[in-house]
Amino acid sequence: MTENTRARRPNREERDAMIDAKRRQALRAAAAASATLMLHRPLWAATDPDVIVLGAGLAGLNAALQLEAFGLRVRVLEASKRIGGRLRTLDEVQGQPEAGGNQIGLAYARTVDTARRLGVELLPLGRSPLFKDDRLVYVIDGRRMSSKEWAASPANPFPPALRPLPPDRALGRLLGANPLKSIGAWRDPANAIYDVPVLDELRAHGLSPAALALLDVNNSYGPTLADTSLLNLHYVQANLAEIMKFRGPTFGVKGGNQRLPEAMAKALKGELRLASRVTEIDSDERGVAVRCADGSRHRARFVVCALPLPALRNVRLRPGLPDRHAQAVSQLAYARVTQIHLDVLEPFWEREGLSPYLWSNGPLERIFPNDEQANGRATSLTVWINGAGASRWDDLSDAQASQLAIDELDKIYPGARGAVRMAARVAWHRDPLAGGAWANWWPGQISRYAPFIGLPQGRVHFAGEHTTQTLRGMEGAMESGERAASEILGRL
Amino acid sequence: MSAGTLASTAVLGLALLGGLPAAMAEPSAAMRGRIAFLRCAACHALGAGEPHKTGPNLHGVIGAPAAQAAGYAYTPALRQSGLRWDDATLRQWIHDPAALVPGTSMAYVNALGDADVEALLVYLKAETRAR
Numbered sequence: 001m002t003e004n005t006r007a008r009r010p011n012r013e014e015r016d017a018m019i020d021a022k023r024r025q026a027l028r029a030a031a032a033a034s035a036t037l038m039l040h041r042p043l044w045a046a047t048d049p050d051v052i053v054l055g056a057g058l059a060g061l062n063a064a065l066q067l068e069a070f071g072l073r074v075r076v077l078e079a080s081k082r083i084g085g086r087l088r089t090l091d092e093v094q095g096q097p098e099a100g101g102n103q104i105g106l107a108y109a110r111t112v113d114t115a116r117r118l119g120v121e122l123l124p125l126g127r128s129p130l131f132k133d134d135r136l137v138y139v140i141d142g143r144r145m146s147s148k149e150w151a152a153s154p155a156n157p158f159p160p161a162l163r164p165l166p167p168d169r170a171l172g173r174l175l176g177a178n179p180l181k182s183i184g185a186w187r188d189p190a191n192a193i194y195d196v197p198v199l200d201e202l203r204a205h206g207l208s209p210a211a212l213a214l215l216d217v218n219n220s221y222g223p224t225l226a227d228t229s230l231l232n233l234h235y236v237q238a239n240l241a242e243i244m245k246f247r248g249p250t251f252g253v254k255g256g257n258q259r260l261p262e263a264m265a266k267a268l269k270g271e272l273r274l275a276s277r278v279t280e281i282d283s284d285e286r287g288v289a290v291r292c293a294d295g296s297r298h299r300a301r302f303v304v305c306a307l308p309l310p311a312l313r314n315v316r317l318r319p320g321l322p323d324r325h326a327q328a329v330s331q332l333a334y335a336r337v338t339q340i341h342l343d344v345l346e347p348f349w350e351r352e353g354l355s356p357y358l359w360s361n362g363p364l365e366r367i368f369p370n371d372e373q374a375n376g377r378a379t380s381l382t383v384w385i386n387g388a389g390a391s392r393w394d395d396l397s398d399a400q401a402s403q404l405a406i407d408e409l410d411k412i413y414p415g416a417r418g419a420v421r422m423a424a425r426v427a428w429h430r431d432p433l434a435g436g437a438w439a440n441w442w443p444g445q446i447s448r449y450a451p452f453i454g455l456p457q458g459r460v461h462f463a464g465e466h467t468t469q470t471l472r473g474m475e476g477a478m479e480s481g482e483r484a485a486s487e488i489l490g491r492l
Numbered sequence: 493m494s495a496g497t498l499a500s501t502a503v504l505g506l507a508l509l510g511g512l513p514a515a516m517a518e519p520s521a522a523m524r525g526r527i528a529f530l531r532c533a534a535c536h537a538l539g540a541g542e543p544h545k546t547g548p549n550l551h552g553v554i555g556a557p558a559a560q561a562a563g564y565a566y567t568p569a570l571r572q573s574g575l576r577w578d579d580a581t582l583r584q585w586i587h588d589p590a591a592l593v594p595g596t597s598m599a600y601v602n603a604l605g606d607a608d609v610e611a612l613l614v615y616l617k618a619e620t621r622a623r
Contacts, residue, residue, distance in 0.1 A: 184601035482534070
């Protein structure tokens, strides 16, 4: 996975060529694999686990725990040296902010239930006074403004109701009434009519190019509005609507969300091996053989592959996946997110009575204060840069990134230099084991790939947030692990 | 968990340990129901007096009018549905809750085949019965 191939969508000819090459490769591989398998019969022995789970994030761990609850023997292989996947608590940063999955709503049934079952405490996330709208800081084209000044600014291109809002909150409101009436409706072929670029819809609403450009700055669901599916945005809103049906706060795990997958890993009866990156999965009607980069081999009756697709692209499957599934693996886009985490040494924003919460179309894009006590005393700040802007930071060293972040912060909040220090830098799209923050369904991809992306192929079952059928994010990962476990149990 | 499900688990475990081919380890109907309930268990407790989860405790639900469990905050949609949980209604509900009761907070998409839904109904009846 190179940056170039991810930055530009291959055209149809290139895609077809890639698929043809894959198909030929798969046929050759299948022939080779069946020869190999003949030499190693039987494929799994009494000492082997029943199921190998690939990936120790929420999806893989939930699958593993559910299978163990039914008496199956499970081994989990995790490529990194850390448990949690895209749940990652930055213990090295003041206040332990989350780099990954953040808020747990009461609708997140599997996440909440698993935490309760394992004695993992969930704490309500209070609303920080730093998020008060009248103190938010906007920087548009280099000019600092309050929300009131932005609402009145001649540079504000939005319709009246949206003028006081930061543009990242405007997109959801521009979509209007949601045609998706249930959480599963995004996969209903009848709704494929919405699987089109949201840009067309917004233009039809009469939004100006200036407004569209501001919406694009930190669009989380595609590099540009032209690459963003209206259907996917409706799905995001439907997910939010499910969360809103349960009154009350959202929650975080005490000590950091990563403590949940760590507790799940601890509850496993079987083995969990870290630093075991899978490179090959061979399967036939008798069983599955998995090979890791360290040369180790593992055999089982079934595999649950809970790898994000960019990681799966580096695994050789024999036999290969059917065409549409293989296309989904190679084509599904993932969100680019860069975060700069700054320890707060002094609350510099208080000098001018401002909030550290920032919305800008400059290099820092957004700042989210980490105010874990919800008392206005942020211990760290997360500079959150996504979409096309995330890539601008990719070629910088840590020292250069720290300098750029602090220089830019000091321009917006004079005197901020010396009041913060960079404590961590995360670029999800640069992590080869993640490939991005979450699956981004570009226009047409839901209709084309969603029906196939989670289908088992022989003895290989698939999980991961990209295969959820209902809720998104953490709960989607949990749901997918449950589904994969249920599929395997149903075959026994 | 009932003694029956414990015994079924042991049988399933033995079948696997013995390395029987999958076709020979055909699970009992009760086990099939328990496996199907895996898709429900995060939201619903079944035993008398167990706390509600994201969804209500289902003890005594079979044959009862909808939205009756004490202490659970049902959506207005389900409260006003006028449904009673007989077999036909339960089948429709499991098949597509949002179609039967638009606005329900049950965020469930059914992936179970008809036979598994039937096994689930049998399991629910056994596990939610007053004993």
